[in-house]
Amino acid sequence: MPNTSDVGTTIVRGACPHDCPDTCATLVSVDGSGRAIRIQGDPNHPVTSGFLCAKVNRYLERTYHPDRLTTPLRRVGPKGSGQFEACSWDEALTDIGARLDAIRNGPHGAEAILPYSYAGTMGQLQGSSMDRRFFHALGASKLNRTICAEAGRVGYMMTVGSSVGADAEGVPDSDLIVLWGTNTLTSNPHFWPFVLDARKKGTRVICIDPIRTRTAEQCDEWVAIKPGADAALALGIMHELFAHDWIDHDYVARYTTGVDALRERAAEWSLERTADVTGIPVERITALAAAYGRAKAAFIRLNYGLQRHAGGGMAVRTIACLPALTGHWRRAGGGVSLSVSATFAMNKDGLQRPDLGPTTRTINMSLLGDALTTPDAGIGGAPVQALIVYNSNPAAVAPDLTAVRRGLAREDLFTVVLEHFQTDTADWADYVLPATTQLEHWDVHTAYGHLYASLNRPAIAPVGESLPNTEIFRRLAAVMRLDDPSLRDDDLTLIRTALDSTHARMTGVTFEALLERGWVRLNVPRPFLPFAEGGFPTPSGMCEFVSPRLAALGLDPVPTYIAPYESPESDPMLAARFPLQLISSPAHQFLNSSFVNVPTLRRAAKEPECVMHPDDAGLRGVAGESIVEIANDRGAFQARVRISDGIRPGVIWAPSIWWTKLTDDHRNPNDTTSQRLTDLGEAPVFYDNLVEVTPVG
Ligand SMILES: Nc1nc2c(c(=O)[nH]1)N[C@H]1C(S)=C(S)[C@@H](COP(=O)(O)OP(=O)(O)OC[C@H]3O[C@@H](n4cnc5c(=O)[nH]c(N)nc54)[C@H](O)[C@@H]3O)O[C@H]1N2
Ligand SMILES: Nc1nc2c(c(=O)[nH]1)N[C@H]1C(S)=C(S)[C@@H](COP(=O)(O)OP(=O)(O)OC[C@H]3O[C@@H](n4cnc5c(=O)[nH]c(N)nc54)[C@H](O)[C@@H]3O)O[C@H]1N2
Numbered sequence: 001m002p003n004t005s006d007v008g009t010t011i012v013r014g015a016c017p018h019d020c021p022d023t024c025a026t027l028v029s030v031d032g033s034g035r036a037i038r039i040q041g042d043p044n045h046p047v048t049s050g051f052l053c054a055k056v057n058r059y060l061e062r063t064y065h066p067d068r069l070t071t072p073l074r075r076v077g078p079k080g081s082g083q084f085e086a087c088s089w090d091e092a093l094t095d096i097g098a099r100l101d102a103i104r105n106g107p108h109g110a111e112a113i114l115p116y117s118y119a120g121t122m123g124q125l126q127g128s129s130m131d132r133r134f135f136h137a138l139g140a141s142k143l144n145r146t147i148c149a150e151a152g153r154v155g156y157m158m159t160v161g162s163s164v165g166a167d168a169e170g171v172p173d174s175d176l177i178v179l180w181g182t183n184t185l186t187s188n189p190h191f192w193p194f195v196l197d198a199r200k201k202g203t204r205v206i207c208i209d210p211i212r213t214r215t216a217e218q219c220d221e222w223v224a225i226k227p228g229a230d231a232a233l234a235l236g237i238m239h240e241l242f243a244h245d246w247i248d249h250d251y252v253a254r255y256t257t258g259v260d261a262l263r264e265r266a267a268e269w270s271l272e273r274t275a276d277v278t279g280i281p282v283e284r285i286t287a288l289a290a291a292y293g294r295a296k297a298a299f300i301r302l303n304y305g306l307q308r309h310a311g312g313g314m315a316v317r318t319i320a321c322l323p324a325l326t327g328h329w330r331r332a333g334g335g336v337s338l339s340v341s342a343t344f345a346m347n348k349d350g351l352q353r354p355d356l357g358p359t360t361r362t363i364n365m366s367l368l369g370d371a372l373t374t375p376d377a378g379i380g381g382a383p384v385q386a387l388i389v390y391n392s393n394p395a396a397v398a399p400d401l402t403a404v405r406r407g408l409a410r411e412d413l414f415t416v417v418l419e420h421f422q423t424d425t426a427d428w429a430d431y432v433l434p435a436t437t438q439l440e441h442w443d444v445h446t447a448y449g450h451l452y453a454s455l456n457r458p459a460i461a462p463v464g465e466s467l468p469n470t471e472i473f474r475r476l477a478a479v480m481r482l483d484d485p486s487l488r489d490d491d492l493t494l495i496r497t498a499l500d501s502t503h504a505r506m507t508g509v510t511f512e513a514l515l516e517r518g519w520v521r522l523n524v525p526r527p528f529l530p531f532a533e534g535g536f537p538t539p540s541g542m543c544e545f546v547s548p549r550l551a552a553l554g555l556d557p558v559p560t561y562i563a564p565y566e567s568p569e570s571d572p573m574l575a576a577r578f579p580l581q582l583i584s585s586p587a588h589q590f591l592n593s594s595f596v597n598v599p600t601l602r603r604a605a606k607e608p609e610c611v612m613h614p615d616d617a618g619l620r621g622v623a624g625e626s627i628v629e630i631a632n633d634r635g636a637f638q639a640r641v642r643i644s645d646g647i648r649p650g651v652i653w654a655p656s657i658w659w660t661k662l663t664d665d666h667r668n669p670n671d672t673t674s675q676r677l678t679d680l681g682e683a684p685v686f687y688d689n690l691v692e693v694t695p696v697g
């Protein structure tokens with residue numbers, strides 16, 4: 001039963017809402033007074049296995065944080081000053097409705113209103129249901145949600161077909177594990193127990209990363225690749241696979257297209273050329289290729305780190321060819337996994353109702369700075385006059401913060417932010433609306449690192465006057481007299497709609513089953529071997545080594561290497577001024593910019609830091625533990641230096657994403673990142689970013 005009672009304490013089943021592959025099943029203990037007193041991972045969930053991460057262990061501290069927003073707030077000081085006064089929900093919603101109505105009836109129409117949201121919660125309800133219905137019915141601009149995963153998603157789709165891949169629960173059967181562009185112990189920690197299981201029988205674990213992360217430290221081998229060079233490495237490995245005939249010819253003949261073109265392309269990647277481009281010695285490449293070629297069921301765990309570069313889409317597409325060449329998809333533990341989200345088949349259209357409104361323009365969230373400041377920059381026509389932000393903190397996480405801040409500072413921009421806390425973004429708002437956390441609302445979840453759906457029940461009453469996103473958009477729809485009946489659906493109706501699917505894999509994933517058990521495995525075998533006998537969800541039904549869809553886009557249809565925009569090799573002129581490649585991947589204690597304001601976690605992260613190789617520090621006269629300025633033409637930020645040989649020379653690492661207002665210099669690495677986009681998916685290139693470091697003071 002979901003709720004068990006024990007001396008006045010109730011245990012409520014939930015799901016972690018955060019943007020992470022693990023989507024944990026949680027158990028929240030609530031005492032007789034209705035206060036949550038404990039959160040733990042469900043010991044029976046095969047992936048959660050009874051533990052939570054460093055951040056979500058602190059979820060109660062976050063929920064009951066004295067800084068929680070408890071009432072709607074109206075701006076009283078100048079824009080960006082962070083001066084607000086409390087007001088009632090009625091006052092706030094009436095005024096917001098009137099402001100949006102004026103814009104809707106103005107010369108540019110409702111397209112001048114832009115929703116901006118990402119995955120602050122991954123819940124189907126609080127993330128993407130009533131909000132979408134509201135903006136569709138209003139006729140607002142659409143948002144292309146590219147900020148995280150689009151390069152990789154599209155690249156993977158070009159080879160494999162959709163976000164379906166090897167099952168983490170097969171990992172114990174692997175005979176080689178390659179962690180490629182992922183800091184597993186930080187960003188996907190519930191994958192690790194499966195790795196440990198495989199290791200018990202001697203399976204090698206190799207980590208490919210420019211940084212010797214805490215994950216790389218735990219692996220048998222750290223392959224210190226140059227940033228953005230992963231497609232070259234994969235092509236070099238293929239060169240060896242073909243040369244030694246480590247190819248599953250039967251699999252290739254039955255289930256792939258274009259092997260001849262791929263062989264020709266791989267032939268161009270001699271070991272010497274591969275070593276030159278990747279910075280990995282020839283003997284390491286040979287050993288890696290041999291290990292992969294001789295394995296029967298190698299598991300490649302890709303994640304999103306390697307796709308935040310100019311050629312990120314092509315890199316993922318290229319790597320995704322490997323298990324089809326070797327036939328590893330046939331066996332448990334073999335294959336490649338980036339996201340498995342498309343294994344789920346929720347009724348998204350029913351939930352989001354794109355049919356409620358007209359076709360409108362789409363604005364790329366990764367170009368927020370441009371969209372707010374240069375209305376003609378590819379967004380066609382209407383300026384953005386109103387911005388409604390929820391589930392995201394763009395004033396900390398979006399690229400090119402200088403441009404973003406300039407946009408948010410516009411006196412003529414009407415900004416509403418739905419939040420738990422007064423974030424960097426909320427400081428720019430005209431209205432801030434208090435939202436509930438996962439402990440306070442209903443939701444239903446898919447996952448992208450495993451195959452279990454889960455239900456989140458509210459465990460406690462809303463803190464203060466906070467409301468679920470769904471309720472805020474229902475009320476806004478009512479205030480604005482949007483009258484489609486679907487805009488009045490309550491949360492339980494929305495959950496039933498989300499689960500209203502006839503897809504075979506969703507059989508058994510019902511509201512009743514979720515109420516009863518909290519989480520349910522998709523209707524697939526365990527482990528799931530999606531492509532053991534082909535059946536790729538591409539147009540040809542094959543794993544596409546040659547992609548007609550890429551050709552149609554005017555791109556190379558065959559896997560290839562695309563150099564970074566900013567690297568010493570690809571832009572020597574720029575590198576003469578800014579020689580170091582900055583990677584600003586997640587800090588262990590934070591979840592993007594969430595949890596930065598939670599005292600125990602911020603104390604653990606200490607202060608903005610960066611890691612530099614001794615050679616790079618020496619060249620610049622930078623002493624360990626000193627403060628440095630990290631800068632390029634776009635901007636600058638400061639951090640305390642740690643000097644370590646656990647990073648490639650020429651690369652620096654600044655664990656992220658700090659709230660700018662909680663740093664001494666009120667800036668963060670996104671002051672230096674650019675609004676350039678990846679080859680596929682129009683995604684940001686956060687880690688394709690040259691900087692120079694100078695001592696401060
Ligand atoms: N603790 C914690 N967990 C998180 C998050 C968080 O902020 N904190 N964020 C969540 C979200 S939204 C996401 S998208 C994921 C992100 O987590 P991951 O998908 O793992 O991606 P990143 O952490 O961005 O980068 C992973 C590793 O890739 C390396 N890397 C960078 N460039 C390259 C390259 O060119 N080639 C190779 N081979 N490696 C490279 C980085 O050094 C980093 O160690 O994690 C989720 N989980
Ligand atoms: N330099 C650099 N920049 C990056 C990255 C990087 O690695 N380096 N990573 C990028 C990636 S992968 C991603 S995914 C993005 C993530 O960027 P965001 O999606 O902006 O993620 P967060 O920073 O966690 O902000 C989410 C906000 O949503 C709020 N929130 C959570 N739940 C709810 C809710 O139910 N209702 C409402 N109204 N609000 C809620 C939280 O309080 C939080 O402030 O950042 C990107 N930016």
Ligand SMILES: [Mo]
Binds near residue numbers: 147148149304
């Ligand atoms: Mo992300």
